[in-house]
Amino acid sequence: xxxIQNLRAEVDGKEILKGLTLDVPAGEVHAIMGPNGAxxxxxxxxxxxxDGYEVTGGGATLDGEDLLALEPNERAxxxxxxxxxxxxxxxxxxxxxxxRTALNAQRKARGEAEITAPEFLKLARATAxxxxxxxxxxxxxxxxxxxxxxxxxMEIFQMAxxxxxxxxxxxxxxxxxxxxxxxxxxGVNALRSPERAMLVITHYQxxxxxIKPDRVxxxxxxxxxxxxxxxxxxxLEREGxxxxxRAA
Amino acid sequence: xxxxxxxxxNDPTQLPSKRDEDWRWTDLRGLLRVLPPQAGAVELAALxxxxxxxxVEQTHVLAGGHEAAQIVxxxxxxxxxxxxxxxxxxxxxxxxxxxxxxxxxxxxxFETYEGDASAYVTHAALDIVLEDGAAVERIVLAADGDEGxxxxxxxxxxAAKAEFGQTVITAGARRQRLETSVDxxxxxxxxxxxxxxxxxxxxxxDLTTIVRHQGVDGATSQLTKGVVRxxxxxxxxxxxxxxxGADQTDARMGHHALILSDQAEVDAKPELLIHADDxxxxxxxxxxxxxxxxxxxxxxxxLPETEARALLVxxxxxxxxxRILNEAAREPVRAWIAERLAS
Ligand SMILES: Nc1ncnc2c1ncn2[C@@H]1O[C@H](COP(=O)(O)OP(=O)(O)OP(=O)(O)O)[C@@H](O)[C@H]1O
Ligand SMILES: [Mg+2]
Numbered sequence: 105x106x107x108i109q110n111l112r113a114e115v116d117g118k119e120i121l122k123g124l125t126l127d128v129p130a131g132e133v134h135a136i137m138g139p140n141g142a143x144x145x146x147x148x149x150x151x152x153x154x155d156g157y158e159v160t161g162g163g164a165t166l167d168g169e170d171l172l173a174l175e176p177n178e179r180a181x182x183x184x185x186x187x188x189x190x191x192x193x194x195x196x197x198x199x200x201x202x203x204r205t206a207l208n209a210q211r212k213a214r215g216e217a218e219i220t221a222p223e224f225l226k227l228a229r230a231t232a233x234x235x236x237x238x239x240x241x242x243x244x245x246x247x248x249x250x251x252x253x254x255x256x257x258m259e260i261f262q263m264a265x266x267x268x269x270x271x272x273x274x275x276x277x278x279x280x281x282x283x284x285x286x287x288x289x290x291g292v293n294a295l296r297s298p299e300r301a302m303l304v305i306t307h308y309q310x311x312x313x314x315i316k317p318d319r320v321x322x323x324x325x326x327x328x329x330x331x332x333x334x335x336x337x338x339x340l341e342r343e344g345x346x347x348x349x350r351a352a
Numbered sequence: 353x354x355x356x357x358x359x360x361x362n363d364p365t366q367l368p369s370k371r372d373e374d375w376r377w378t379d380l381r382g383l384l385r386v387l388p389p390q391a392g393a394v395e396l397a398a399l400x401x402x403x404x405x406x407x408v409e410q411t412h413v414l415a416g417g418h419e420a421a422q423i424v425x426x427x428x429x430x431x432x433x434x435x436x437x438x439x440x441x442x443x444x445x446x447x448x449x450x451x452x453x454x455x456x457x458x459x460x461x462f463e464t465y466e467g468d469a470s471a472y473v474t475h476a477a478l479d480i481v482l483e484d485g486a487a488v489e490r491i492v493l494a495a496d497g498d499e500g501x502x503x504x505x506x507x508x509x510x511a512a513k514a515e516f517g518q519t520v521i522t523a524g525a526r527r528q529r530l531e532t533s534v535d536x537x538x539x540x541x542x543x544x545x546x547x548x549x550x551x552x553x554x555x556x557x558d559l560t561t562i563v564r565h566q567g568v569d570g571a572t573s574q575l576t577k578g579v580v581r582x583x584x585x586x587x588x589x590x591x592x593x594x595x596x597g598a599d600q601t602d603a604r605m606g607h608h609a610l611i612l613s614d615q616a617e618v619d620a621k622p623e624l625l626i627h628a629d630d631x632x633x634x635x636x637x638x639x640x641x642x643x644x645x646x647x648x649x650x651x652x653x654x655l656p657e658t659e660a661r662a663l664l665v666x667x668x669x670x671x672x673x674x675r676i677l678n679e680a681a682r683e684p685v686r687a688w689i690a691e692r693l694a695s
Contacts, residue, residue, distance in 0.1 A: 153651075
């Protein structure tokens with residue numbers, strides 16, 4: 105599914121990713137943990153094509169296709185979804201309008217028919233109910249005035265509506281209360297399937313109790329410095345990143 | 353009225369110039385060395401359908417050969433009228449309308465400026481009088497041609513408890529000024545003066561408003577938003593004067609602009625001149641570019657860049673349409689805005 109080879113990227117002339125290699129096969133969930141400033145969000149922005157993140161070496165492919173050559177919206181249409189660490193506010197655009205526009209843009213890019221208004225509303229109501237999101241919130245401008253946790257829930261709502269194939273969750277757990285963490289995790293788990301894969305960036309083992317990873321990687325100073333099974337997350341929780349910081 | 357006299361006398365030296373402080377960004381004298389001849393009669397039956405035909409009971413047209421209109425709404429009356437100011441051919445046109453809204457009467461006035469592709473120079477003078485407790489919602493769509501020059505000047509006076517709401521939407525012209533001057537008596541009267549400009553190519557639009565609060569207890573709320581791209585230029589001049597003794601005045605003014613190209617320009621002059629003590633006044637003025645982070649977020653969700661930009665811009669300007677009280681009028685206004693943004 106996703107294959108990252110020796111990826112190097114810089115921001116404002118400063119190298120942040122320093123030869124990062126990672127494979128996430130279809131059907132798997134991989135967690136990325138690592139100290140603040142290690143480059144985790146940078147990786148998610150490079151994979152989604154944000155301006156200002158310049159790739160200087162290596163590459164990344166999705167199902168064999170060069171991901172980095174595509175426009176951000178083309179990557180989205182291919183099924184790449186990023187749940188932002190800090191979701192943006194879109195003033196004046198109701199959440200539902202935004203998601204319907206996005207969904208139809210993706211469908212159009214894939215040569216599929218647009219979703220009809222009644223179909224969309226039905227889907228939105230069912231999805232909102234399963235994520236315990238008040239439908240009224242979806243009529244407000246997207247994320248404007250939403251609390252930190254509400255914004256994260258809206259990310260998962262969008263994800264559930266758009267049904268992406270490759271999911272990147274950048275600290276989706278931060279800011280969520282205990283109940284919300286559970287609901288959001290169930291939403292994410294509902295998308296687990298043999299055709300999909302996920303990259304879950306987190307600082308906390310607790311999220312991984314709910315979203316069980318197949319592999320755990322440590323990202324430190326722009327590289328994957330260690331990889332292991334779920335037990336690696338437990339070890340990190342106990343011992344911190346000290347030894348990996350030195351290794352990097 | 354210098355523009356009207358200049359047009360009637362065919363004397364460009366009487367036009368306002370950049371030496372007039374209130375016209376320094378909309379110089380007509382420097383632009384028009386000569387004035388075209390007086391407009392000939394326009395065949396009214398040949399006019400296309402109006403933007404608000406479905407919402408009005410009656411239409412008044414001001415054009416060559418039809419230079420004056422009088423609208424009177426009797427006390428407690430209720431009316432929805434269209435006023436179409438039509439510029440045709442390379443000609444000078446000066447028109448005038450008086451609108452008198454009686455005690456307790458209600459008027460929805462849909463005003464459109466309709467120009468063709470020629471180099472016309474049009475001036476419209478409106479006198480709008482609201483008697484006690486009258487309510488007027490005035491919606492203006494200015495659709496001028498690339499070569500047209502338009503000056504519209506409305507003088508509004510309100511009696512106690514009158515309500516005057518206005519939304520002016522324009523796509524600009526070669527040079528264009530849409531001016532509204534309000535005498536506000538206080539006395540529980542309220543004024544809303546909104547506007548939006550959507551300018552592309554080399555178009556110019558000047559939205560100028562003057563509100564004079566002359567008595568105790570009056571409210572004014574103003575929101576102007578706009579977008580400029582290419583080499584377009586927008587001017588916003590908003591002046592609110594609170595005269596001595598006009599206590600308990602509540603006046604709010606906002607002007608927010610998006611500049612979408614390096615060569616586009618917005619000049620803003622918000623002025624609050626307050627000569628009373630006990631007042632609540634605030635103004636906000638912002639001029640900026642589209643939020644690139646928001647654009648990336650939208651693209652990450654699948655929106656192509658042009659679509660993402662259009663959605664952000666439409667939402668930005670849409671706030672002005674949302675403030676139109678008459679719900680049925682919002683739709684044609686939104687459609688007009690969307691059409692201008694798409695072209
Ligand atoms: N625009 C920028 N200009 C300069 N440096 C930047 C810029 N954006 C990010 N960086 C730097 O890149 C490094 C990696 O940042 P990144 O946000 O990817 O870290 P992270 O691993 O996601 O950290 P956290 O756990 O705190 O979210 C940091 O040192 C950060 O300061
Ligand atoms: Mg981060």
